[in-house]
Amino acid sequence: MTLEQYLANTLPGVTDIKDVSRAFAPSNIALCKYWGKRQEEFNLPVNSSLSISLGNLGTETSLECSNTDILILNGEELDSSDPFSTRLFNYIDLFRPPSIKLKIETSNTIPTAAGLASSASGFAAVIKALSDLFSWDLSDQRLSEYARIGSGSACRSIYHGFVLWEKGEKHDGSDSFAHLINNSWTDLRLAILDVCSDKKAISSRDAMNRTASSSPYFTQWSDIAQSDLALLLNAIEEKDLHLLMKTAESNAMAMHASMMAAQPTILYFLAESVEMMHKVWACRSSGLSVYFTMDAGPNLKLLYHKDDEAEVLKQFPDAISVNPFVT
């Protein structure tokens, strides 16, 4: 089945169109990473993953019926040939009747300096806004499934709190969506260490594809992810913050290690990333319980107990702290 056929079978009809709609979706940071697709068209993952959403940091999107397609990103109109514009409208084309044109205003509430990827929250916000615009009233599960088609990790940005994306088994992705595990554990804090906000030398999509196709370590990755996921779920259940943070750091290192063995090698670490890693480890040696995770990019995200926030921010004065449970 093609993606178009699957959507034709599952999408509600468009009978009641609002003039305008608005939605917000949070960014999310994976504690057990999504790394590697088992199917490209539907964005189906090799492994299940687990994330924490970033509270009120994310993407706010409004849609308005219009005579022509317009995309305004963070207050600036993008040219229709802009790659992000092309990607977003190609995605929207899957869901809208061809006659409907849209003015989209989308803004990230994440400080630009945080250097966080916005595609997860961006696609989650736009599918929520589309569902509202067409009065579909889709379930969160369905929103998550559709968001996944735009960008894999977007399926996790439908929710606040701890979110589990079940990889699923089916070819059409109908069992590959995210759901909430636990929406609050207020001891946990995050801080974003921006190392570099430049465009990445290789996109995370290309990096995961190259890793899956050429890294001899990739065959082990799904076992690692499965085992780390079990540890993380146990840590959330038992409120064992140390286990949660330790497992998240280890999972990130294993993901980056899988890339390093790709042909050719992929190294998102920059000098400053490595300097910050050694600093995190030095802090831990001195008794400060701080860990990090790292996506397919050079920035570190620190993990720590809320009681350690003052000390963490003293050690990392440029870190941007986030309370994931304030929404």
Next chain:
Amino acid sequence: MTLEQYLANTLPGVTDIKDVSRAFAPSNIALCKYWGKRQEEFNLPVNSSLSISLGNLGTETSLECSNTDILILNGEELDSSDPFSTRLFNYIDLFRPPSIKLKIETSNTIPTAAGLASSASGFAAVIKALSDLFSWDLSDQRLSEYARIGSGSACRSIYHGFVLWEKGEKHDGSDSFAHLINNSWTDLRLAILDVCSDKKAISSRDAMNRTASSSPYFTQWSDIAQSDLALLLNAIEEKDLHLLMKTAESNAMAMHASMMAAQPTILYFLAESVEMMHKVWACRSSGLSVYFTMDAGPNLKLLYHKDDEAEVLKQFPDAISVNPFVT
């Protein structure tokens, strides 16, 4: 069989002792790394490895019969409780009659700034000097086998040129020794980029043991090494320098990746190591054919064609160039 029993069966008797002996052994840099032991006491490796010796950079050792054990390293007498002294005399005890005491003078001809490990050349030089002192006239194969007992990679430092250490299969290590592949290919040059000469946070011995026992990627390592070794032997046979350098870099990245997934993680990269890696890759993007390899430490070793030496040293002014075929 214990190591002592094995040596009792294979060592010649000591009947003719010279007053003094002297030997030199070169350092070596692995293009396919030795990483992981299948047996600790005999230093038997999981995988075969291949190195290039560093010409006249290595260790010069002289032995002299004495009333008491004395160790002079680079002109300075070491205390008998020094860990290096203990390790070296424990090794020598395996080979000498208990009545024989030695004054050992050992000096590294490698600039200290190069930050190169000297245990490989050190143990190779001392077994050569012992063989001479006791008039054993051991074959290179036997010297290599005995050197391996002191430090795994020392078995490769018995030779100049390209050296293959066959991992062997036997429990007593009698088929685990190095031999020469090809002692000259004068197109190849190396340069050592010293990032940090501080003592390593974790010894390579402990790092390989931790990787072997806890990294989920280690199961793949021996396959990678076997496949890289075949590529390297082919590159030497075909005089394909690009394939040689590319494979060496990829093998080093795979080794470091295997460590990163150990529990807890092991990262020898320092900020400056990563800066230099990105610089190497930027040079390659600009058309300069330079590659690197990296042992269990933060320093990079550059690999390039002799015709590119001027440009490489212009790009890396602090690099210490080595002609591996000048002896």
